[in-house]
Amino acid sequence: MVGMESLFDVDTRDWLSQLWFYIGLTPLQALGVLAATVALYCFFLVMTRIVGQRVFVKMTGFDILLTIALSSLVGRAMMGHVPTAGAAILAVCTLLALEGLFGSLSRRPSLFRFINNEPVLLVADGAYLDDELRRTHITEHELQSRIRTAGIRSRQDVAAIILERSGELSVYSKGQPIAAELLAQVRSAARLPEELVRR
Template identity: 40%
Template sequence: MVGELGASWGDVARVVVTTVGIYTALVVLIRVVGQRSLASMSGFDVGCVVALGAILGRTALLESPTLLIGVVALVTFFAMQGVLGVLRQDRRFDRLVNRPPVLLVDDGEVLTDALRRAHVSPDELRQRLRLAGVRRLDEVASVVLERNGAVSVLRRGSDVDPWILADVAAARGTRG
């Protein structure tokens, strides 16, 4: 049956191994580059994602993809996503794969070292604050770059429960 669909069992095995390898490389690269790579995308970023998808797809599908090879690669990608979802329930594995949230503003003061390490420019931070309706920096208790690349703005007013910030990397470096 496999041969009738334009692939051999060896092709299927190579697609699975290649897809697992390219998916693992993608996860490692996102871990190295950081969650900033997942934040809202500019036109340039969208172009990079399209190119990345083409590279991932061509790599997973080998040189001459057939319907069966495409289905095997797709199933393998989804299986890897499912396996990672299960593994991420283990706190140690999750911390290995994902960076913790990063504190960018603490008590109304910008943490410039944290911005630099998170690859967030002051202009991007200002944009996020404006989008959150912030008019003055002293309105802000904390700004956190979340694991998914989103930016959370916690306003002053009432005390923030320490549990809410328990997983945030307290990079209290240079302020400015």
């Protein structure tokens, strides 16, 4: 009877050890997951500042495939050589904590400008601003699509199109002047004709 109990204890310990191997992680592995998650978060923060809001604009089929591939690579890199449930939970918690931290920091105007891209005027009085399109990597086809979805029948009826911090394209039609306060932080807003702006 004693022998059976001892055998049961050994089997239980072996089973628990194998279970922990698949769902848990050691302190060293946890440190690796934490470091990789922070590094990749900061890397993508810097890359979105370099590339601009283009990465958030409505995606094409190719963009979706690229996003899936990047998600797979980043997820694997964050969780280490042998992905486990514990590593995934730690990576998600770290990402949420970083998002909360940078959200709090962005309340300060100087850090807000560093963390976030500024909104950009892309179309002024129906004319494309080619230099801004090049800088933001937005194509004329994307602008034309946004004009159509806004229900505007002609580009000449567009007062302004602004690429927002979020990657959204805001379309303003002619008829009512745009309040100057809405354009205060918009790059190239000075290129809008005076008659389209309400001071």
